[in-house]
Amino acid sequence: MAKSGNILFKNHNKQKGKRNLRDVLGLPYYIVVLVLILLPFLIMILYAFSSTSDGTFDITFSLSNFGKFFNEKTFINTMIESLYLAALSTIFTLLVGYPLAYFITKLSRRKQVLMIALVTSTMWVNMLLRANALKQIIDMISPSLMGSNFVIILGNVYMFLPFMVLPIYTVLAKLDVSLLESSADLGASSFKTMTKVVIPLSLSGVISGCMMVFLPAATTLVIPKYLGDGKRFMIGNLIENAVIQKHEYGYGAAISIVLGLILLFFMFLLKKTDKYDEVLDYEQ
Amino acid sequence: MNNKKHHFRNVYLWVLVAFTYIPIISMIVFSFNSGRSLTTWTGFSFVWYEKLFADRDIMEAVLNTVMVAVISTIVSTIIGTLGAIALSKNKKVFRETVMGISNIPILSPEIVTAIAFFVFFGAFAIEKGMTTMILAHIAFSTPYVLLAVYPKVKSLDKDLVSAAYDLGATPRQALFKVILPQIKVAIIAGAAIAFTMSFDDFVISYFSSGTMVKNISIYLYTLKRGIEPTVNALSTIIMLIIGGKIIYDYVKSGKNKVEEE
Numbered sequence: 001m002a003k004s005g006n007i008l009f010k011n012h013n014k015q016k017g018k019r020n021l022r023d024v025l026g027l028p029y030y031i032v033v034l035v036l037i038l039l040p041f042l043i044m045i046l047y048a049f050s051s052t053s054d055g056t057f058d059i060t061f062s063l064s065n066f067g068k069f070f071n072e073k074t075f076i077n078t079m080i081e082s083l084y085l086a087a088l089s090t091i092f093t094l095l096v097g098y099p100l101a102y103f104i105t106k107l108s109r110r111k112q113v114l115m116i117a118l119v120t121s122t123m124w125v126n127m128l129l130r131a132n133a134l135k136q137i138i139d140m141i142s143p144s145l146m147g148s149n150f151v152i153i154l155g156n157v158y159m160f161l162p163f164m165v166l167p168i169y170t171v172l173a174k175l176d177v178s179l180l181e182s183s184a185d186l187g188a189s190s191f192k193t194m195t196k197v198v199i200p201l202s203l204s205g206v207i208s209g210c211m212m213v214f215l216p217a218a219t220t221l222v223i224p225k226y227l228g229d230g231k232r233f234m235i236g237n238l239i240e241n242a243v244i245q246k247h248e249y250g251y252g253a254a255i256s257i258v259l260g261l262i263l264l265f266f267m268f269l270l271k272k273t274d275k276y277d278e279v280l281d282y283e284q
Numbered sequence: 285m286n287n288k289k290h291h292f293r294n295v296y297l298w299v300l301v302a303f304t305y306i307p308i309i310s311m312i313v314f315s316f317n318s319g320r321s322l323t324t325w326t327g328f329s330f331v332w333y334e335k336l337f338a339d340r341d342i343m344e345a346v347l348n349t350v351m352v353a354v355i356s357t358i359v360s361t362i363i364g365t366l367g368a369i370a371l372s373k374n375k376k377v378f379r380e381t382v383m384g385i386s387n388i389p390i391l392s393p394e395i396v397t398a399i400a401f402f403v404f405f406g407a408f409a410i411e412k413g414m415t416t417m418i419l420a421h422i423a424f425s426t427p428y429v430l431l432a433v434y435p436k437v438k439s440l441d442k443d444l445v446s447a448a449y450d451l452g453a454t455p456r457q458a459l460f461k462v463i464l465p466q467i468k469v470a471i472i473a474g475a476a477i478a479f480t481m482s483f484d485d486f487v488i489s490y491f492s493s494g495t496m497v498k499n500i501s502i503y504l505y506t507l508k509r510g511i512e513p514t515v516n517a518l519s520t521i522i523m524l525i526i527g528g529k530i531i532y533d534y535v536k537s538g539k540n541k542v543e544e545e
Contacts, residue, residue: 040401215393252402
């Protein structure tokens, strides 16, 4: 900043040209942010709080869309079930993914790169193709499992494992080895080192991993479609149904906002645990 | 004891690699099945690959996907990069406001963003189709490009730009000859993120494109008669391309390392 002040004195004209250019450069981005990001979200909120049921916009304020949602038992139940399955899926993904990330850090440098590539490369493959691949394998092994909670959770673990492993691995790989050595030198068993040193220090990775699994697992359309055997409906499917089949704009917007707020609250809780533990770490 | 531990570790790692790849390998294998079945093997053939290239719906979906991905990547890379350069020189309050808003689609669940676009296009009575899909893709990938490029712009040596001006460069020359070459790697990374996100996107495309235009994901999702082996053939081709790219990167990174050593 001080530097640009200097230039301003020396070279008034050029500075002006620079400023103009800067504003012009940024303009398309500001337009995208305002028109294609902020405006759609604002309009969604407006629609949720109006009595609009079809596409035409009605400006009168109304909570009818929210009222409708909270009065419909199927919706509430589906919402709770979706969150419950997403939570279970997140826990299982963590239970599988944490040791995986941990073991990978114990390999040689070159093998680590290979292993991480092997485990996370499926992130780049279309979700629907992967869900379809999993469906085919389950059909081959035990078709009667289709539609069960077990298969839904298995599907989530399969889909989102890379999103759990990557952030945990990143944190664990940066962990100072001397900390583990000193823990052992001070007489801690390897189990104790794990629970008292490694896990607390990798908590930030665990939390971002959990967020990256929980969010898509709670809102997935793909898993119930491929693994639900036509009888499982999650909250995403209900939103889809309200909006795409029934064209209930305001209603769809209202459910989305409720869902968004609930998930935001969960994220907030997760973040909170992180901060709390950080404080604890310092105190110890 | 130690040996046993290593043993358990290796078994665990390989079990999970198997868990990741068995479904994919099985799908690849059954794309070469002569019969219609996706679970019982009847013989080797390329029939599903022939059918795939003759299937106009699938080919159209592939073409749409590539077209949307290419256009939205080019547009969002240019807009995001210029935005990063402009924002890095702006006042903090303004910058943080803009970045805060552009974080909304990154932090929101995909379906919420998708509904926002659905309602938005509906409210302005814009007919949903290819254009709206491209607009939605530009909207969700531009912030990612900005996130990829911004740190690099921020770490640029300001003296270099000043030096360029002192040596008589016009603002345009400073941009093209000094700033852009230095942030090239970050721009490519941003473009790669934008492209894969667009190519793989389902939820936002589904809600922003209406019923007529389909990308690969929408085509798969709305397939009435269930998955056919042609889809396996398509998956196989896509996965071979992605796998090839990953192996190429891995081998290349290994070579670079050897050279460094």
